[in-house]
Amino acid sequence: MIWEHRPGSIVMLTKLVEGGKRKCELYWPEKVGDTFKAGCGIHVQYKEVVPFADFEIKKFIVTNDQKPKVPALEVQHFQFLSWPDHGVPKFSTALISFIRRLRQYHNPQSAMLVHCSAGVGRTGAFILLDSMLEKIASESSVNVYECLTKMRQQRIHLVQTLVQYVFIHDALVELVTCGDTSVPAKALRGHIKKMVRNIPGGDVSGFTAQFRLLARVSRKPSDSDNSEGLAPHNKDKNRYPGRIPYNMNRVRLKPTGVSGAEYINASFLDGYKQKNAYMAAQAPVAATVNDFWRMVWEFKSRAVVMLCQLEENGQEMSHQYWPTQLKAKQLYGKNSVTLISEEHPFGAKEIVVRKFEITDEKNTAVFTVTQYHVLCWAEEGKMAAGLLLQMISDLNKLQRNTENKPITVVCNDGMGRTGAFICVHAMLDRVNSEHILDFFQFVKSSRINRPDIIREEVYIV
Known part of the structure; x- marks a missing residue:
């Protein structure tokens, strides 16, 4: 499937084993530098891995001995490691960061393959959230219900639980509230000059406004939490x-x-x-x-x-x-x-x-x-x-x-x-x-x- 449809990215939302149960078979070589024979003349070379706190980014090179004239396929593999089966991440911050990183690497001209264990719960939630983030960026509006309804016409049971459906809404609220706060390193000096000045129409600096926003959106502890x-x-x-x-x-x-x-x-x-x-x-x-x-x-x-x-x-x-x-x-x-x-x-x-x-x-x-x-x-x-x-x-x-x-x-x-x-x-x-x-x-x-x-x-x- 990967060789024939040539996706630029694979998004994996499960670990190989969760709760002592096998959720996915290892479909790439165990060690960086090794090559895996997948059958039908297809070889998968594990080029590199870059670990992050909540996910990993791997690079595979796929070739086919039976199709020597077809160029090798380079695939980026994004594995998110903090999403429990039938549940949701504790907080949406890490997942939104993962999606943004994915979009930096992914070639929009190529397909994206997304899977979890069954290919419906976490997979559906991810696709729905990613679609809504793209829609906010292009149109500044979303309709989660309408989008999911159309998705389920193409694959049943996408987004399995109410918890997952609510999580998507919470994640979108966080994104809209906080916006994109990343800053290119080369623009940092100018960013600081801007942030020390009062915000337009306000009497506080950009840093003060951002610090107050942090207080509003940060986790609030309760006695049971600690x-x-x-x-x-x-x-x-x-x-x-x-x-x-x-x-x-x-x-x-x-x-x-x-x-x-x-x-x-x-x-x-x-x-x-x-x-x-x-x-x-x-x-x-x-x-x-x-x-x-x-x-x-x-x-x-x-x-x-x-x-x-x-x-x-x-x-x-x-x-x-x-x-x-x-x-x-x-x-x-x-x-x-x-x-x-x-x-x-x-x-x-x-x-x-x-x-x-x-x-x-x-x-x-x-x-x-x-x-x-x-x-x-x-x-x-x-x-x-x-x-x-x-x-x-x-x-x-x-x-x-x-x-x-x-x-x-x-x-x-x-x-x-x-x-x-x-x-x-x-x-x-x-x-x-x-x-x-x-x-x-x-x-x-x-x-x-x-x-x-x-x-x-x-x-x-």
């Missing part, structure tokens, strides 16, 4: 009673048999390409110093970015959680930590880089943790851009040699400065790859996973 952090036995583990991680993707420590022992005020956040690229954490309080090192140990995090001082304006921002004497070993619960070096590598006293060795009580393994301690970033202020870029460059070199384990990023609440740093780090990654950035959508996506990411407008600016 009930574990609000439990009485975890009360002393939170610096601020109202800044609690969501249950669904908080960092869970290994249970020890003690009630609440698996809780720490930290959340996984996605990067530009990597799922769970960061652990956004509240800097330790007295009750969580041991838990902090247990988190670093269990998730093998090789880098800790600390964006606050121990004390600011007479208030504790972080408990002292590391040894201060060189070569001296200090025990934190079942982990021992040794400070092996401390320096100012960027020619400025505002950033201290410390290296620690961490092991467990049985000395089963040992690895080095690098801490980047930023001393020049006030809670509601900015950090010098040059220093920040130097530090990020050094951090990226470190990460390339550590199997890209999650980066631990902390400030007093794990939300304000932490969110700003993660946003800059991820957007630089995207700029280097695509020469485009979208702070608005990244912050919105991050707030799905941890409330109040970038709490102050000054961080946006």
